[in-house]
Amino acid sequence: MKRITMIGDVGWSRFYHLGDEAMTELAIEALQRRGDISITLIAGQPQHASEMYGVDAISRIGFKRDREPNITRMERILEFAESEGRSRTLTPNDPARTVIETVRDSDAVLIAGGGNLNSMFAHHIYERVTLGRLAKLFKRPYALTSQTLGPLIYDEDRKLVYEFLADAEFVGSRESYTTTFAKQVGGKRAVVRRQVDDAFSLTAQDEDREAVDDLTAEPFILASYAEKASSPVLADSAYHAHLVDITRRLADETGLKVLLVPHAGGLPPALPTRDQLTNDQIAGEVGRESVTSTRMLTARELIALTEKAEFVVGTRYHAGIFAGAAAVPFISLVPNLYSSIRMRGAAENVGMEQFVLPVDSVDDVVATGVGVAKNRAEFHAALTDSSARRRAEHDDWWDFVVAHTVGDGSGETPSASSVPAPDFFHADEVENRFDSAAAANRARLSAIEEFGLLLAKRDRQLAVARKQAKDAAAALEVSNARHERQDGMLAVKAARKVRGWQRKLKRGVRRGAKAVGKRFTEAPLRRNLEARAPARRRGRA
Structure with missing residues (x-):
C-alpha cells in the first residue's frame, strides 16, 4: 500500500x-x-x-x-x-x-x-x-x-x-x-x-440529486455571491447594491426564479454564516417571491443543482467551475483582482472568457443574462464538447499525478518519462453578443488586475514602512531608557562620590578641630602645671 x-x-x-x-x-x-x-x-x-x-x-x-x-x-x-x-x-x-x-x-x-x-x-x-x-x-x-x-x-x-x-x-x-x-x-x-480546477471533475450522485429535488420544481437561475467585495476600490455597500440590482432585474426581465446558493457557510447543525447571511439580506431587499435564499449544500449537491439551472451567475469562483463542467452557461462577476485572475482563467478553459464582466457593469450583466436565457441551448451545445474534452484530459492528469508521486505501478522510481503530462487543448472562444461594451469591459478587467496589484504592493510597502518606523521608535525608546538609566547611574555614582567627599571632609574637619582644640587646651594646662610645680615641691620639703 x-x-x-x-x-x-x-x-x-x-x-x-x-x-x-x-x-x-x-x-x-x-x-x-x-x-x-x-x-x-x-x-x-x-x-x-x-x-x-x-x-x-x-x-x-x-x-x-x-x-x-x-x-x-x-x-x-x-x-x-x-x-x-x-x-x-x-x-x-x-x-x-x-x-x-x-x-x-x-x-x-x-x-x-x-x-x-x-x-x-x-x-x-x-x-x-x-x-x-x-x-x-x-x-x-x-x-x-x-x-x-x-x-x-x-x-x-x-x-x-x-x-x-x-x-x-x-x-x-x-x-x-x-x-x-x-x-x-x-x-x-x-x-x-x-490543468483544470480539480473540482471540475467532481460529480453528483443519485442521492445528491434527490437532496435538491425540492429546489428544481420550476426553471431557475442559480446565483452565488461572496459576502463582500474584498476590493480597495469598491466599497462593500456599493458591491451589495449592485448584487441587489442585478438579482432583481434578472428575475424581472427573464421571468425565472432566482436561487441564491451559498458557497461559504455552515452545514447543519452549524449556524448560518457568511454567504448565507448575505443571501438572506439580498433576498429581503430584492423583495420578490421568485428570489429565494437556499440552505447550505454540499459540493456534490450543488453540482446536482447546477445541472438543472438555466444559467449560473455570481461572484463565487467555483460557481463557474461547476457550471462549465456541467455544460451550463455562466456569467462570472468580478469585484477584485483575485477574482478577475481566477475567473478569467476558469472561463478561458471552456471558452467563456467573454462572459466574465465587472460586477458594476450592471446593464451589461443583465443584458447578457437575458440573452443567455433565451439562447441556452446554443451555449449548452458549445460547452458540451469543451466539458467532455476537459474531463478526459483531467483523468489523464491524475494518472500523471500518481505516476510522479507514488509511482506508476512498475516499481521503479518515478521519472519524467514514465507517464507524460497530458496536453492542454485551447477551447474555442464563445462570443458574447449581448455585451454592448465588450472592449471596454475587457479593459476594465485588466485595469482591476493592474490597479489591484499596484494598490496591494503600495499598501504592503506602507505596512512595512509603518512597521519599520514602529520598530525604530521602539528601539529609540529602549535606547533612551538605557541612556537615562546610564545617566541615572552616573548621577548616582557622582552623588555617592560627593557624599563620600563630604564624609571625608567632615571627618577631616572633626580631626582638625580636635587637633586644634587639643593644642589650645593642652598648652595653658601645661603652663599652669609647670607654674604650680615649684610650690608643690616646696610643700613636700
Missing part, C-alpha cells in the same frame, strides 16, 4: 467552504481510484474531516499571519525533524510532531488545490513550505495540484515560494496567469503543468 500525506484547506465543523472542500474531495477520490493508496489528510478539525471523507486525518502544524514568529516556528520544526527529536525544540503536545512522523512515513506529499500561495495568507505559505521542506528532508516527493499562485507574492515571501516550487515534482496550474507566474517565481527548475 502506498501512503500519501495531503493538505487541503478543509475540515471545519462550523464552516464549510464549498470550493475548497470540492477540490480536496476530488483529489481523495482520484487517488483512491488509481490503486491501493492510503491518505492522511491534514485538516482543520481532524475528527470531523475523517468522518466527512473517510480517511485518516491529523491537525495542521499551525502558523500565524505574522512572519517573524512563523520563521522561528518553521526553523524549530525542521531542527526537531533533522535531530530526530533530540533537539527538544517542540513541546510534547505540539501538532507538528505528528505531521513530521506522518510525512516521514509517507511515500509522497500532495498539496491539494486552492489559492493559498498568496502573501495575503502568509500562514498558508509557511504551512505548505514547511511540508515541502520536511518532504525534502525525508527524501519524499511532493507535488501541487490545481493551484492559483499569487497574485500577491511580497518580496519577503518570494524566496520561500521560489524554493518551494523549484523543489516540487510538479506544479498543477489552473489558469494561464499562474502558469506564467509560477515559471517566473519558481525559476527554470519549476515544472509547471496546466
Whole structure:
C-alpha cells in the first residue's frame, strides 16, 4: 500500500467552504481510484474531516499571519525533524510532531488545490513550505495540484515560494496567469503543468440529486455571491447594491426564479454564516417571491443543482467551475483582482472568457443574462464538447499525478518519462453578443488586475514602512531608557562620590578641630602645671 500525506484547506465543523472542500474531495477520490493508496489528510478539525471523507486525518502544524514568529516556528520544526527529536525544540503536545512522523512515513506529499500561495495568507505559505521542506528532508516527493499562485507574492515571501516550487515534482496550474507566474517565481527548475480546477471533475450522485429535488420544481437561475467585495476600490455597500440590482432585474426581465446558493457557510447543525447571511439580506431587499435564499449544500449537491439551472451567475469562483463542467452557461462577476485572475482563467478553459464582466457593469450583466436565457441551448451545445474534452484530459492528469508521486505501478522510481503530462487543448472562444461594451469591459478587467496589484504592493510597502518606523521608535525608546538609566547611574555614582567627599571632609574637619582644640587646651594646662610645680615641691620639703 502506498501512503500519501495531503493538505487541503478543509475540515471545519462550523464552516464549510464549498470550493475548497470540492477540490480536496476530488483529489481523495482520484487517488483512491488509481490503486491501493492510503491518505492522511491534514485538516482543520481532524475528527470531523475523517468522518466527512473517510480517511485518516491529523491537525495542521499551525502558523500565524505574522512572519517573524512563523520563521522561528518553521526553523524549530525542521531542527526537531533533522535531530530526530533530540533537539527538544517542540513541546510534547505540539501538532507538528505528528505531521513530521506522518510525512516521514509517507511515500509522497500532495498539496491539494486552492489559492493559498498568496502573501495575503502568509500562514498558508509557511504551512505548505514547511511540508515541502520536511518532504525534502525525508527524501519524499511532493507535488501541487490545481493551484492559483499569487497574485500577491511580497518580496519577503518570494524566496520561500521560489524554493518551494523549484523543489516540487510538479506544479498543477489552473489558469494561464499562474502558469506564467509560477515559471517566473519558481525559476527554470519549476515544472509547471496546466490543468483544470480539480473540482471540475467532481460529480453528483443519485442521492445528491434527490437532496435538491425540492429546489428544481420550476426553471431557475442559480446565483452565488461572496459576502463582500474584498476590493480597495469598491466599497462593500456599493458591491451589495449592485448584487441587489442585478438579482432583481434578472428575475424581472427573464421571468425565472432566482436561487441564491451559498458557497461559504455552515452545514447543519452549524449556524448560518457568511454567504448565507448575505443571501438572506439580498433576498429581503430584492423583495420578490421568485428570489429565494437556499440552505447550505454540499459540493456534490450543488453540482446536482447546477445541472438543472438555466444559467449560473455570481461572484463565487467555483460557481463557474461547476457550471462549465456541467455544460451550463455562466456569467462570472468580478469585484477584485483575485477574482478577475481566477475567473478569467476558469472561463478561458471552456471558452467563456467573454462572459466574465465587472460586477458594476450592471446593464451589461443583465443584458447578457437575458440573452443567455433565451439562447441556452446554443451555449449548452458549445460547452458540451469543451466539458467532455476537459474531463478526459483531467483523468489523464491524475494518472500523471500518481505516476510522479507514488509511482506508476512498475516499481521503479518515478521519472519524467514514465507517464507524460497530458496536453492542454485551447477551447474555442464563445462570443458574447449581448455585451454592448465588450472592449471596454475587457479593459476594465485588466485595469482591476493592474490597479489591484499596484494598490496591494503600495499598501504592503506602507505596512512595512509603518512597521519599520514602529520598530525604530521602539528601539529609540529602549535606547533612551538605557541612556537615562546610564545617566541615572552616573548621577548616582557622582552623588555617592560627593557624599563620600563630604564624609571625608567632615571627618577631616572633626580631626582638625580636635587637633586644634587639643593644642589650645593642652598648652595653658601645661603652663599652669609647670607654674604650680615649684610650690608643690616646696610643700613636700
